[in-house]
Amino acid sequence: MRIRATVAAVTGALALSALAVPAAQAGEAPTYRESAAAAFAAAHGTSDKAAFSTAAAAEMDITFSNFKIAQAVKVGTTNKVSTTVTYTLTHGADVDIHSEDFATGPYIYRGAFDTPDNMLFGDYAATCTDTSATTATCKGNIDVYPADGELLNAHAGTWKGGALALDYVTGDYADQGGLGTTLVQRYSKLTVNASPEPVVKGKTITVTGKLSRANWETFKYAGYTNQPVKLQFRKKDSSTYTTLKTITSNSTGELKTTVTASVDGYFRWSFAGTTTTPAVNATGDFVDVQ
Structure with a gap:
């Protein structure tokens, strides 16, 4: 038992x-x-x-x-x-x-x-x-x-x-x-979506996502609000991400911003973590720039 x-x-x-x-x-x-x-x-x-x-x-x-x-x-x-x-x-x-x-x-x-x-x-x-x-x-x-x-x-x-x-x-x-x-x-989770895909060079890319963490009382995941989250990008042939800007998650943990399309590459959100919630990186989302 x-x-x-x-x-x-x-x-x-x-x-x-x-x-x-x-x-x-x-x-x-x-x-x-x-x-x-x-x-x-x-x-x-x-x-x-x-x-x-x-x-x-x-x-x-x-x-x-x-x-x-x-x-x-x-x-x-x-x-x-x-x-x-x-x-x-x-x-x-x-x-x-x-x-x-x-x-x-x-x-x-x-x-x-x-x-x-x-x-x-x-x-x-x-x-x-x-x-x-x-x-x-x-x-x-x-x-x-x-x-x-x-x-x-x-x-x-x-x-x-x-x-x-x-x-x-x-x-x-x-x-x-x-x-x-x-x-x-x-435990924390972080998602990302960059669109449109593909995109014409010089046009606007909208990047969204959500930062959430475990709720031990409801046994579900809920948005982690008012947290600084970095938008990062790496070129197609690179292994290194560079921070473009920092966005604060809203009242439901959602993230949203825009960038200008320049070269093919991957966008991701990156959260540094707090004492109560671990750091987490979203899996990069590839955007083909034409």
Whole structure:
């Protein structure tokens, strides 16, 4: 059973949403994602402490470092998105990280570490390779399911990285945030159309297009408004685009301008991106100038 894990601030304390992290079905063991969410909840003083004792937190002698994640995680409206994370796990000599009862994994969170607005885990625990008797290099995923409503549009932007470890049997755990950052972005699209085709040299070419991005609440793409977008051109036998002008997308994300036909070549729109939305280039549209 796959579930999503979201932690929300409720009356000043964290609580795992029953919708976000449902209990395992009768007779079914909790998934790693469920267990990781419960461990985080216990570490941060929430009411979900049945399986994880706060008194046990100090007993698991583990710290995390060298957290590495992609600069940006680009999320659309329907498809699952996975991004790989690596980190170093340092543990006490008495901690057996290869026990079948032990698990560790990365996560990312938005907002303050103690009261995050949202969190994203991986479906499965990370795999770790020993580099010494007390250190290991670990590799795991962050798995995002936008179609399941894991994200709100307001959640786009900077997220922080963390990692945790837990013992399924004893309830011991370790948890550490502020290990790194990444951008969780609303996937962008950009179209272009240059016409007429063909066109007589010296005549006017009208170039249109649309800049849009994922809406995580409607699960559709919507126009990205009031954004500067460059109109670029490259000659037929060239591989380099040159910027002709910059246009601002209108209230529906539409773009429109005119240029004078001179030589055969390709027109495209180019968007530099923002913290919430990745950069994107339209596929060039060829115009034959006669």
